Amino acid sequence: MTDSPWKAAGDRQSEREAKRIAVLTVAAQAFNETGYHATSLDDIARRLNVSKPTIYYYVKNKEEILFECARMGLELMEEAANEVIGSGGSVYDELIAVMHKYAEIVTMDFGMCLIRVGEEPLNAESRRTLRTLKRGIDAKFRSLIQRGIEAGEIVPCDAKVAAFMLAGALSWIARWYRPDGPLTPQQIADQHIALIMSGLRVRGG
Amino acid sequence: MTDSPWKAAGDRQSEREAKRIAVLTVAAQAFNETGYHATSLDDIARRLNVSKPTIYYYVKNKEEILFECARMGLELMEEAANEVIGSGGSVYDELIAVMHKYAEIVTMDFGMCLIRVGEEPLNAESRRTLRTLKRGIDAKFRSLIQRGIEAGEIVPCDAKVAAFMLAGALSWIARWYRPDGPLTPQQIADQHIALIMSGLRVRGG
């Protein structure tokens, strides 16, 4: 639970932006715990020690909150991928690095919201926008896999299906991960990636 | 879209049960297309060529519809696993067979509803019941993996994490599968299972 910045003082412009982020963050946490529809704006307001109309000062409506949460999650993934890709390692290492970041983001507020809530409650246009962003991430995964195949580092396969499989295995973490569990996000990511890469079948034989 | 059995004639008892199943099936289809909350009981009734109160003659309320859909999905999985396990093959083959059935169920009405909608809209007790059933499925996967490890057929790993990874990769299919896509559920299942088993990394070297 992020503290709300209400009661602190400071600039004017940046303060406003910080509060907006706080609204989104707290909302994402609430959505992840209770679900989108089961979370009322009064619930969110209560968590922020604020009244409901105040939220409307920072955000257009409930739908925009979810849209922005999902967009932030996708933005984190996009940035993570851009950071890694072309950073100088082998395609194989890059793929692992991107997967690792993906898995971690999926355990964080916005990333988890993206997976858990999804885009179902949004209108057609917002869904289209999000799907476009998702396709961007997916394309990066596919490209890495395809280049890995060509480099002889990745097993020959349909890169499209492989990307789905991989995204599924990692996204699913968001459905069962709890911060108070025995494993840290890093450990979970490591184990998942190791299994995805090496496969369940024993080698040789 | 399953036809509704309204207008046919026949027994009395079995007819009633058939109609109840039709309500659940059509509801699951609607939930999968539109989402649980965005689907009104009037929508479901319209698809059945029936008025809303008629639905209440076969079902207690909207929550029970979702609960039953999810329960049916889990029941299918449970049955599939029981059919396979102990049927005489190697542990490895059994695991593959269960995964295959799991992947197919997840592309069907109830299985897809189980994954897409989830248990979030349900009350605490219903959620507990479903979670218990889920744990049963999960335990079967873990047991197969564990026995596979001991038999030297599965790579040594944390069976718990492996089961999650596997369930995630297969469940995710429900999020993007469309019946009018280029791949059949069988093909999707085959490719996913092949990748999960062999891993993305090239062998040897």
Add this chain to the structure above:
DNA sequence: CCGTTATCCTACTCCCCGGTAACATGGCTT
């Protein structure tokens, strides 16, 4: 045939919750 019961419909109620109107407050500028 006639009563009984299963089945289904029309026409409501009721409440939750997203969204808004209109007013209060307090800091910054001039």
Add this chain to the structure above:
DNA sequence: AAGCCATGTTACCGGGGAGTAGGATAACGG
């Protein structure tokens, strides 16, 4: 000091949809 704008609040509206009351109809048993 005086007013303006950003920020919040209380108190409300309105719609949508879950769920129900009560009546019509039709199948079935005697």
